Amino acid sequence: MWNVFLLQWKRLLKKPFLVFLFIGLTILFVYFMGGVQVNSTLTVPVYSESLTEGELDDWLGRLNEGETLIFEKTSAETAQEDIRMNEISFAMMIEEDNYQFLVGRDSQQIAAVDQHAEQIFREYNRLDAIQDEFPGTDIEVQEILSVQVENEGTGGGGLESYKLALLVGMTLYFSAYSVLFLQLNLIEEKRKGTWNRLIYSPVTKIQLYLGYLLHYFLVGSIQIIVSVFILTKLLQVDLGTNYYSLGIVIVSFIFATVSLGILLAALIPSPQSLQIVIPIVATSMAMLGGAFWTLEIVSNRFLLFIAELIPIKHGMDGMITAITQPEPLREILQPAGILVLMGILFMAIGINLMERVVKI
Amino acid sequence: MLEVKNLKKTFKKTVAVEDVDLYIEEGESVGLLGPNGAGKSTTISMISTLLPPTKGTIKYKGKDVLKNPDELRPILGVVPQDIAIYGELSAYANMKFFGKIYGLSGSQLEKKIQEILELVGLSDRQKDVVDTYSGGMKRRINIAVALMHNPEFLIMDEPTVGIDPQSRNYILNMVKRLNGEKGITILYTSHYMEEVEKLCDRVYIMDHGRIIASGTKEELKNILSNEETIVIEVAERKQAFTDLLVSQKGINQVAEEENNYQLIVSKGDQLLGEIFEQARQTNVKIKSIHIQTPTLEDVFLHLTGRKLRD
Numbered sequence: 001m002w003n004v005f006l007l008q009w010k011r012l013l014k015k016p017f018l019v020f021l022f023i024g025l026t027i028l029f030v031y032f033m034g035g036v037q038v039n040s041t042l043t044v045p046v047y048s049e050s051l052t053e054g055e056l057d058d059w060l061g062r063l064n065e066g067e068t069l070i071f072e073k074t075s076a077e078t079a080q081e082d083i084r085m086n087e088i089s090f091a092m093m094i095e096e097d098n099y100q101f102l103v104g105r106d107s108q109q110i111a112a113v114d115q116h117a118e119q120i121f122r123e124y125n126r127l128d129a130i131q132d133e134f135p136g137t138d139i140e141v142q143e144i145l146s147v148q149v150e151n152e153g154t155g156g157g158g159l160e161s162y163k164l165a166l167l168v169g170m171t172l173y174f175s176a177y178s179v180l181f182l183q184l185n186l187i188e189e190k191r192k193g194t195w196n197r198l199i200y201s202p203v204t205k206i207q208l209y210l211g212y213l214l215h216y217f218l219v220g221s222i223q224i225i226v227s228v229f230i231l232t233k234l235l236q237v238d239l240g241t242n243y244y245s246l247g248i249v250i251v252s253f254i255f256a257t258v259s260l261g262i263l264l265a266a267l268i269p270s271p272q273s274l275q276i277v278i279p280i281v282a283t284s285m286a287m288l289g290g291a292f293w294t295l296e297i298v299s300n301r302f303l304l305f306i307a308e309l310i311p312i313k314h315g316m317d318g319m320i321t322a323i324t325q326p327e328p329l330r331e332i333l334q335p336a337g338i339l340v341l342m343g344i345l346f347m348a349i350g351i352n353l354m355e356r357v358v359k360i
Numbered sequence: 361m362l363e364v365k366n367l368k369k370t371f372k373k374t375v376a377v378e379d380v381d382l383y384i385e386e387g388e389s390v391g392l393l394g395p396n397g398a399g400k401s402t403t404i405s406m407i408s409t410l411l412p413p414t415k416g417t418i419k420y421k422g423k424d425v426l427k428n429p430d431e432l433r434p435i436l437g438v439v440p441q442d443i444a445i446y447g448e449l450s451a452y453a454n455m456k457f458f459g460k461i462y463g464l465s466g467s468q469l470e471k472k473i474q475e476i477l478e479l480v481g482l483s484d485r486q487k488d489v490v491d492t493y494s495g496g497m498k499r500r501i502n503i504a505v506a507l508m509h510n511p512e513f514l515i516m517d518e519p520t521v522g523i524d525p526q527s528r529n530y531i532l533n534m535v536k537r538l539n540g541e542k543g544i545t546i547l548y549t550s551h552y553m554e555e556v557e558k559l560c561d562r563v564y565i566m567d568h569g570r571i572i573a574s575g576t577k578e579e580l581k582n583i584l585s586n587e588e589t590i591v592i593e594v595a596e597r598k599q600a601f602t603d604l605l606v607s608q609k610g611i612n613q614v615a616e617e618e619n620n621y622q623l624i625v626s627k628g629d630q631l632l633g634e635i636f637e638q639a640r641q642t643n644v645k646i647k648s649i650h651i652q653t654p655t656l657e658d659v660f661l662h663l664t665g666r667k668l669r670d
Contacts, residue, residue: 003460007446014448193444196410197505200433201461 004203004211011185012219019223022178026227030170031234044113045074045082045091059094062120069116092117097125111297112162161324162294163235168319169291171227172312176257177282179220183261184278186212187271209351213258220254238323245328249318252339256311259343262350269354289313314338361386361545362407362513367416369402376402377569380416384513384547389539391560392549393656399569400549401441404515407547408438420513437511437544441518443498447491451482451501454490455508462509472508480504480534496527503531507538513545514538520555528555535559553657563656567664580659587612588651589658590623592635595645597621604638613661619647624654624662 012019046063048056056073063071071092074082079091083104090103090110099117101110131137189195198208232239239246264281268274286292288303289312298304307313318335321328367380377399384390392400405411407418409429418425425432445454452473459469477483480500485493490501503519516535520528536559538544550556556563563580565573573580594601597616605614605621610631613624625631632649639646654662 003457007457010453011446011448193440193442194446196440197438197444197458198461199410200408200436200438201458201509202434202463203461 001203001207001211001214004198004208005215008185008212008215012182012215018181019178019219022174023223023227023230026170026174026223027230027234029174030167030231042068042109042113043070043072045079045088046071046094047074047076047079047091048094049076050095056094062124063117065120066116069113097121097128109162111294164237164320164323165290165294165316167228167231167235167237168316168323169286169289169312171224171231172253172315172319173282173286173291175220175223175227175254176260176285176312177278178223179216179254179257180261180264180278180282182216182219183258183265184271184274186262187265187269187274190269191271213262216258216261217254220257221250224250224254240323242322242325242328245322245332246319248336249315249322249332249339252318252336252343253311253315255343256315256339256346259346259350260311262354263346264350266350266353285310285312290316311339311342314342361388361421362547363417363419364407365417365419367403367406367418368414369399369406369411370414375569377406377413380566380569380571382564382571382574384545386512386545387539387543388562389535389546389548389560391556391563392547392566393551393553393556393563393660394549394566395551398551398566400566401517402569403566404438404517404547404549408436408515409433432513434509435512437506437509437514439503439506439514439516439519441521443502445490445498445501445505448489450487450489451477451493451504452486454501454505455486458505459508464508472510476504476507479507479537481530494527496523496530499523499527499531500534503534511544513547515547515549517549518551519548520550520552532558553655553660557656565656565660565663567660572663573659577656580656581654583659583662586627587624587654587658587662588627589654590625590631590635591650591652592621592623592646593648594619594621594639595647598642598644601638601642601644604642605635608634608638613665615661622658622661624658 046056046060048059051059060071060073063069074091076093079088079093079102082088083091083102086104089105089107090101090113092113093100093102099121101114103110186195195208199205203211228239231237260281264277265274268277288306289310290298290307291312295304295307295313298307314335318332318339321331321335325331362384364380364382367377368375369377380399380403382390382392392403394400402411406413406416409418409425409432412426420432423431446457449457455473455476456469459472464472473486474483477486480503482497482500482504485497490498493501499519503516506514519535520531523531532555535546535548539546539559546559548556548559557577560577562576563574564571565580573583597619602614602616602621605611605623608631610626610629611623612626613622615622635649636646638644
C-alpha cells in the first residue's frame with residue numbers, strides 16, 4: 001500500500017500544476033469575487049435628491065454607527081457617473097423615510113448594506129411613529145429584551161459573515177474540483193493497464209485502493225488547509241481556535257468528495273467523458289450547495305432539498321460553525337456525520353460498480 | 361505446466377471466447393495467432409487470472425488457478441498490448457516501483473534493475489522520462505517491468521504493435537533469448553504470422569473466439585500438404601478478374617491485398633495457363649507470378665477464407 005501511495009506522490013510532484021493552480025484560483029476568486037478587499041471596511045456613496053443637506057447629514061450620522069460600513073456623501077451626478085464608468089458597483093439614494101440602491105453591476109455587498117440600512121430605517125421610522133402619536137413627549141429608548149438575529153450557520157452578520165462564507169465556499173469548491181480531477185489518474189491507469197499490472201502483483205486490491213484514496217485524501221486536505229490559512233491572513237478573518245472541530249469537518253468533507261470521485265469514475269469509465277463531467281458536477285454542487293451565494297436567498301423548497309444532498313453545503317455549515325462558535329464540537333457532529341455517511345454510501349456504490357466493469 | 365480446458369467467456373449476449381483448449385509445457389514458446397477481435401486478449405486475460413471465465417478450467421501444475429489465483433500470479437509476467445507504465449517517471453523509477461511491489465529491496469533490487477535494463481538495451485537511458493522515449497523503447501521498458509520478479513511464465517500480448525522494423529527485430533531476438541537462454545515459458549499472441557513462425561514451437565490459431573487449428577508449425581503447414589500458394593502481382597486489380605479466379609476449378613481460396621492476389625490451389629493442377637487467359641479476357645496486366653510453399657498465413661487463409669490482417 002505504501003509503495004502505491006508514495007508512487008502517487010512521486011507522480012504528483014512531477015506534475016504539481018493542477019493542485020497549485022486550484023490553490024491559486026481559490027485565493028484569486030475569494031480575493032476579487034464580490035469586490036472583497038484586504039481592508040475590512042466598505043465605503044458606500046450616498047446621495048439624495050429630496051432631502052436637504054442637513055437631513056442627509058443626519059441620516060449619514062445614523063448610518064455610520066457601525067464600524068465596517070462607511071457611508072459617504074456624494075451628489076447624484078457623481079454617483080451616476082461613477083456607476084457609468086464602472087468605478088463603483090452601486091450607490092445609495094436616501095428619501096424622506098426610505099432608501100433605494102442605484103445599481104450598476106450585481107454585488108453581494110448590497111445584501112450586507114441593505115441589511116444594515118433596513119435596520120437603521122426601521123428603528124428611525126418606529127421612533128418617528130411614536131413621536132407622532134405622543135407629540136411633545138420625550139421618548140427614551142430602553143432595551144428590555146434584546147433579540148440578536150443571526151443568519152443561520154453563518155455566525156456574525158454583515159460583511160464578516162459574507163467574507164467567511166465566500167472563503168469557506170470557494171475553498172471547498174476548488175478542493176473538490178482538484179480531488180475529483182486527480183481521480184482521473186485512477187481511470188487512466190485502469191485504461192492503460194498499469195492497474196492490471198498491480199493486480200498481478202502481491203499487492204491486494206484493498207491495499208491498492210487504500211494507497212490511491214489516501215493520496216487523494218491528503219492532497220485535498222492539504223489544499224483546504226493551505227487555502228484557508230492563506231485566505232484568513234489575507235482577508236483578516238479570525239479562524240478561531242477550534243482547530244480540532246475544523247479538522248473533523250475538513251476530513252469528513254474530503255472523505256465524501258473522494259468517495260464521490262470514485263462513484264463518478266465508476267459511472268463514467270471514460271477519462272474523456274469524465275473530464276467533461278467533473279467541472280459540471282463540481283460547479284453545480286458549488287452553486288446548489290451555497291458556495292457561490294448564500295442559501296438564505298433561495299426560497300425554492302426543491303432546491304433547498306437538493307442542497308441537503310450536496311457535500312459542499314454540509315462542509316460549509318460545519319466549517320463556519322467550527323470557526324464562529326465558541327464550543328462547536330456538538331454542533332459540527334451533524335454536518336460531519338452527514339458527510340461521513342455520504343462518503344460511505346458513495347464509496348460502497350462506486351467500488352462495487354467499478355469492480356463489476358469488465359473489459360472485452 | 362499450464363492446461364486450459366473448455367474455456368468460455370461471454371459479455372452479456374456476446375460470446376467472446378468459446379471451447380478453448382490449450383496446454384503449455386515448461387520451457388515452451390507457444391504462439392496464439394489470430395486477427396484482431398479473434399479473442400486472443402480475452403483468452404490471455406482469463407489465463408492470467410484477470411478476467412473470470414464464464415465456463416472452463418485453468419490449471420497450473422495441476423492446481424486450479426481460478427480458485428487460487430495466487431498459485432500462478434507470483435511466477436507470472438504479463439506484457440500487455442498497451443504501454444502500461446508511468447510515462448512521467450523515468451525507466452529506472454518505473455522498474456524500482458514494480459520491483460518494490462514484488463518485495464525486492466536494497467542491493468538485490470538495484471542489481472535486478474541493472475540486469476534487466478541491460479537485457480532490454482536501455483541502460484544508458486534509464487534516468488530519462490519514459491514519455492521522451494521512442495515507440496520501440498517504450499515497448500522494451502513495457503517488457504522490462506514484467507521481468508522484474510523473475511517470472512517463470514511470460515504472457516506477451518502483441519508486444520511489437522506499432523513499432524519500426526529495427527525495434528521489432530530487437531524485441532523478437534530478446535524474446536528468443538528469454539525463452540532459449542533463461543528458460544522462460546512464453547505464450548506469445550500476435551496477428552503477425554512471421555513473428556509467431558520465428559519465435560514459437562507450437563501455434564494455436566484463433567478466429568471468432570475459437571481455436572480453429574493447433575500444432576507445431578510443420579503440422580499446421582501440413583494441412584496444406586496437397587495445396588500450394590500462388591501470388592500474382594498485377595498492375596491494377598479488377599473485380600471481373602477476381603470473379604473469374606473465384607469460379608475457376610482448382611482454386612480453393614482467393615485473397616486480395618493491394619495489387620496482389622493470393623491463391624490457394626490444389627498441388628499439381630496446371631492452372632497458370634487458365635490464369636493468364638482470364639487476365640487477358642479481363643484486360644488485367646500481370647506483373648509477376650510466384651509459386652510458394654505454404655506459410656501459416658496461408659493456413660489461416662485456407663481455414664477462414666480471410667487473411668490475418670483483414
